[in-house]
Amino acid sequence: MSNVIGPQAVVIGAGMGGLSAARVLADHFERVLVLERDALPADPLDRAGVPQGRHVHALLAGGQRALGELFPGFESDLVRAGAVPTRAGLDVRVERPGFDPFPQRDLGFDAYAMSRAVIEWTVRRRVEECASIELRQRCRVEELVPRVDGAGVTEVRYTHHDGKVDTASADVVIDASGRGTPTLDFLGALGCTRPEETIIGVDLAYATAVFGIPDDAPSDWKGVLCFGPGGRGSRGSLMMPLEGHRWIVTVGGRHGDNPPGDEAGFMAYVQSLRTPTVYNAIQHAKRLGDIARFRFPESVYRHYERVENFPRGVLPLGDAICRFNPVYGQGMSVAAQEAQALGRLLAARAHETDPLANLAPTFFAEVSALIATPWVAAAIPDFVHPDTRGERPANLEQTLKFGVALGKLAARDPAVHKLTAEVQHLLKPRSVYQDPELVQRVVAVMAEQ
């Protein structure tokens, strides 16, 4: 029995979400056309459409697992491209107030460190191997064209780099454009309500430099995650190995505490971190390339799950639905998990009379369940800074105290440490923290204070 749902699916954007979605669509559509406004480099290089790619990009184990299921052998591909294997809990030195460092122990799973360019290029090469997927580059999607009855999409209008305008028919359009403007404009054109948004104003600023790893580099860690002191003290950094025997060092601050982009200013900022580990490691290392900067004003979660009568055949995915505070390294992983969810839904519906009927609400319900853990994991610590904008959860104080006590318990107990790492890596949902026995133990630690 055929799994084919229709002749053509169109994907807007060949970023992490678009490439993952193309892979699952290829199981159910005769052709998948990916339209990407950038020229796509033959090698793992940064590109204009993903300026964030120049900053440290951690691939969480949950995202790695999702990509491994979509592209069997993905981890081996990464290693061949130069990715550095890191053992969770052991190889990245975590420095947080009260724990400098947090106990280093083997938590039983691997993650890989590499540039965003390598991750995307590795996935892109696998997508290029699928005969039914075409990546059409330097094509900017202008708009989605509605069906005559206005109930859904019929084609996509786009512009080639030479200005020529074209259309592509589409049974399904996945909007993985990052900003998600095509979907929002389409809703507007159809007179539908736009999704409500939850916004957390974090006013984050990043600066990133890459260094050659010196011969005398410390041997007891491969990377360092340094948290700020808390409250208004938001300065932190993540330093990770990259392919080509390099380190990438990203430093960041919030609400005006912006790291400078010049050499002296950048190094002074690194030196002002709460601990000296990163500065000591790079002070004599050779910097490669310039210093990149990025501003991230706010996390935005568009609640598509609340939109009624969402038009047929259009689905935003990845950042087009939710743009997470990058500090927690979740966006790529969530995008890959969303693509997996889409694949499961299409497979379950492929033999129905109308597989696309009500696909959107079902997909959005799955996505909200996926987003719940990473959104809360970011929102709670974001609200520690008094200048963070947004609606603070009613139980914020209690949740923060619970988090501090859970961290203390994790430092003492390897099993709890492993559990918290699994939640942080999106391998398990946050609801595991509601286990009555665990709650009892955490409450006991809270009582010690």
Ligand SMILES: Cc1cc2nc3c(=O)[nH]c(=O)nc-3n(C[C@H](O)[C@H](O)[C@H](O)COP(=O)(O)OP(=O)(O)OC[C@H]3O[C@@H](n4cnc5c(N)ncnc54)[C@H](O)[C@@H]3O)c2cc1C
């Ligand atoms: C500074 C920073 C650091 C980050 N660090 C991490 C991290 O450590 N770990 C992590 O998992 N995530 C991180 N993220 C988030 C991550 O980059 C995104 O969540 C992820 O790239 C989302 O994938 P996406 O496919 O939705 O969008 P993107 O990967 O941004 O791709 C969107 C694509 O759409 C294309 N496009 C846009 N408009 C059009 C159009 N009209 N027509 C055709 N093509 C179009 C763009 O050129 C681009 O290729 C970080 C983000 C920032 C800002």
